[in-house]
Amino acid sequence: MENAENDTTVATETMTVREAIREGLREELHADESVMLYGQDEESGESFEVTAGLYEDFGGQRIRNTPISEAAQVGAAVGTAATGTRPVVELSFADFIGVCFDQIMNQAAKTQYMFGGEVEVPLVLRATEGGGVSAAAQHSGTVHTLVAHLPGIKVVAPSTPAAAKGLIKESIRSQDPVMFFENKTIYERSGEVPTDSSVTVPIGEASIERPGEDVTVVATQRLLGEAMSIADRLDGDISVEVIDPRSLYPLDTEMILDSVSKTGTLVIADESPVSYGFHAEVVSRVVEDGFFSLDAPPQRVGVPDTPIPFAPNLEHEILPDGDDIERAVRRVR
Known part of the structure; x- marks a missing residue:
């Protein structure tokens, strides 16, 4: 492969x-x-x-x-x-x-x-x-x-x-x-x-989708696009490094730690309930092995602990978006 x-x-x-x-x-x-x-x-x-x-x-x-x-x-x-x-x-x-x-x-x-x-x-x-x-x-x-x-x-x-x-x-x-x-x-x-059929993506290997110097944002699925847009919007003010983990288990902890050692900050954006979730796992690994690299408390961007509503206005209210990511980025800066 x-x-x-x-x-x-x-x-x-x-x-x-x-x-x-x-x-x-x-x-x-x-x-x-x-x-x-x-x-x-x-x-x-x-x-x-x-x-x-x-x-x-x-x-x-x-x-x-x-x-x-x-x-x-x-x-x-x-x-x-x-x-x-x-x-x-x-x-x-x-x-x-x-x-x-x-x-x-x-x-x-x-x-x-x-x-x-x-x-x-x-x-x-x-x-x-x-x-x-x-x-x-x-x-x-x-x-x-x-x-x-x-x-x-x-x-x-x-x-x-x-x-x-x-x-x-x-x-x-x-x-x-x-x-x-x-x-x-x-x-x-x-x-x-x-297009080459021999090309694959190894399970457990993350990707730096956008290099940056000031803030590390680990973003999954839909929120990767939101994070990339926010990184563009903040360019010139805050340099945001965006990482797509791609695999949740096994997780490419090494790439995330390397990024945090450079930026001193961490934001995790994942469209799942915030409590006991993927956000917490990433934070735990960074705190365990990279605590002294952190200059600010890590921030989680996710869904409140509630089922997803049917009504469009309520659904829009609880789903995380780019504005939520931007607020988290500014908190760690």
Whole structure:
């Protein structure tokens, strides 16, 4: 596997996040006959049309519609992964992992451990998360920290088209179960994506999306775009370094610590509830290993501890945005 994501000699093409995930899936389906897609409405490309066209290209043996039962989807996929295939399961909305949590926590995550490493589970679980489209509380949550807390599962959450394609390919090739979280509001975010099918993004490797000197902002998914916009707005006043972690577990702690040692400050922007979340994990690692680099208390930008409202005005009120990031940046300066 070659990581040539930042190599300027690699040919690229402009894609959206949706197109990048689809192309990554297509390439892996072509490259490995053991790769299969399971999900609801796969014939039509599922809820957000990420897999549109793949059913026509690869047929009903490789791409299968499933009943509306997340427990059955994940349970069956764990079994097939343990016996030689590489299933990619689409769960529609991340909130629904509650239906199949036993299959995730006790089966996918623990099979390799319980069989002494003799059985591997090369399984990818795709799930769409995040608010912003008035989909109400049961279809708008950001729950990636919940899964990242489970030993035995890798968790990724791409923010750019290049990361989306590279990570879906790397996830499929992994011998471990991987949860692949997709923010529903960034499917149309576009950017340059390597066209070489050998290019992947290593799980556990973050990316500095914008170098800076004064403030470190670690931002995920939708909030990466907000952080980049704020960094542009503050340019000339405050120099903001923006890091996309890309993988939540394993986390590239070294890159974050190196940045904080330079800036002396830290802001974490993640669209999940602030309490007991990804924000707290990043802060803890920085305090444990880089406390004396900090010139100000780290700041968290996230969702208040409440379900996501249906009403657009209330949803807008609680979802974090660029203004929240800017206020956090100014607090640490």
